[in-house]
Amino acid sequence: MITFSHDYTGRQVDVLAFDGASPSGEVLLQQVMAQPYQGGKVTAGIQKLAQRFLLCLLTEKGSCPWDVTWGTYFMTEAHLGRFQTPLDVYGAFSQALTEIQTQLTAVESETDPVDERFASAVIDSVAVEADVSKVYVTLWSRAGRDRAVLVSIPLTV
């Protein structure tokens, strides 16, 4: 079942792969194409931008055989077990952010809706727990509206 918000009519949509976001509050997104007993969803606007942001962040650079330039080394660092302290995560994310900015702005065009165009992202906080590392990121589009993105990364020990 595909649903469209009235606000997004006429926009180009992408398939939603990170489900479960809510307008406010902290929610752990689920990486699924469809929920049980539900159809898939499509997305646009800031959520589509957030999804593109996540895809770039979580794709290991060089792992995508059809485009080896796509992605960052953020997950590579995680897989190598280098996230031992929040400072490690900060450093890796800062490096990744530069690459994300370059790659997202490269695919955008002037005619894209402003809420789908990347403006900036900042880390709000990082928490390294026993088996999970949480990075709280605030993503800004050119429209100035924001959506908090929660990234959950299993730790390699």
Add this chain to the structure above:
Amino acid sequence: MVINLTELSELDATLVAQRRSLLAQYLQEAMPTLDMKRGVIYSLMIGPAAMFSAQSEAFWTELAHSRSLSVIGENPAEADEATVDEILSNYLVERLAGSTSHGNVTIVLDELSSTTIAAFTQFQAQGLYFITQTAFAARETAGSVLAATDRLLIPLSDGTYAFTVELYASAIGEGSRLKKNAILTPVLPISHFVKAYAAEDFVGGYDAETIAASIARLLPGLTARSFSGRAHMAAALRGQAAFERVIADSIVGFGDGEMLRDRHTIFPGAMGGRVDWYIRTAALPQSLGLTKIATLMEKTEDGYGLWQFSLGRDEAPGFYDIPQVWPSDSGDHLGTYTITSETRSFDGTTLANDGFLPDFDISLEAAYSRFQTATVVFKDTNTPTSALTENVSTQEYAITVRVMPLIGEIQDYGSARKYRSVAADLVAKAPVPCFLTLSFTLQLLPGQASPDVTQIQNALAAYVNATGFIGRLPASKLTDIVQEFLVGDAYAEAVDMLGRIRRPDGSIKLLRSTETLIVPDEPSRMVTARTVTFFLDPNDIAVTVQTAEIPEV
């Protein structure tokens, strides 16, 4: 057919990117509301589809290239060998496999002792192994020589004894050919062994044919194999397994100035019906070792004498010259007696196969053919003749004859009633030889390492010896080859080419140039671009390496 799919990780990134853009565009046009920029649709659908589309395109491109003769010819290295073989088979052409060289080797023992060389006995020479394919037995007396593989031990002047065995190289390729007199060493000890050396240049030993070379044979493959037109005759010749490695041929016939045999008439003009077929069968003439009985013809005032022997048409068919005459019982391979006269003629008896005999009027017409014979007189400066009798005393000599292999066999093939033209008589001939010597200087820049001179020599010889009847040899072609071995601004200069044509009448024509060696146009002497080929032995290339003095700037 074996064309493998390209590994996904080895796909051309540009091709994948093109496919990505194309698919995104197609999909966008079909479904305008979908976002084709980087996202989930892009990652899960367009990206993988682009990758497999590129892989498929690479497969079909390679298949198409392998099926196109023009594309294969442009870039043979990219073609799939199995596919090319299939295509060639459609034109009755088969890529030639590599082969091993073989030749006779003389083994010297220190005493008269029956010796058996077992089958598969190994010898080593120049880093390669050479093997007997059958057992050979060296016998002490002629009466003991019964089987085809029995050999009589020949006493030598230094008290040793010699016999010959046939060896085959264990490795395939041109690098397996031994030159005459090359020293071999047995891997396992042989009783009374003194030494072993090649009694002749080894023949055979070909590299596997390249795709480019096999494509070059498509014309002969397509052409009807018959003794009619030139292309047809070339195809017929190469269609025979024994002659498939022929390098080049040139056919002189009716209306050609070099054709003398069709003018045997009291009327002016040519009658036609005669064919002279000049065939280069090998890169270099083979040095063939023979033993001849010479007769003392004349005692000279210095106490020695002039000796004479004859060379029959079957001993070294189409031979060029005799560079060495030496006592057969000498173990020393160096030196030669001076040949004082050499008279070429022809053997006008019919061939054994079916009584065919080409029309010869003068010996010039039979030169370098299997009908050619020679009477050779030389001066032996080692054998005192005071106690000998002129025209009676004889002595055995070892001679080396330079010969183009297979000329006799090709004549026999072309003369066979089954194949020969019913309207013409045909004579197979070795090409008129132009033996080259080459010298040049390599100018290196300060600090540059000297290139491998041997590799340069071999590359130059390989180029020249693969040519056919080209008529002229430009120095620029040779310097181009040399340049491939040089780095930076190093260069070759002072190229000096000296050619020595041995005309069919026995006279020598010297050519010298720093620019282009041009074969003279002497059709009445059978010397033109249609009859002459160039030969270049790597040992006849002198390379001087210098470092240029260039002041630092």
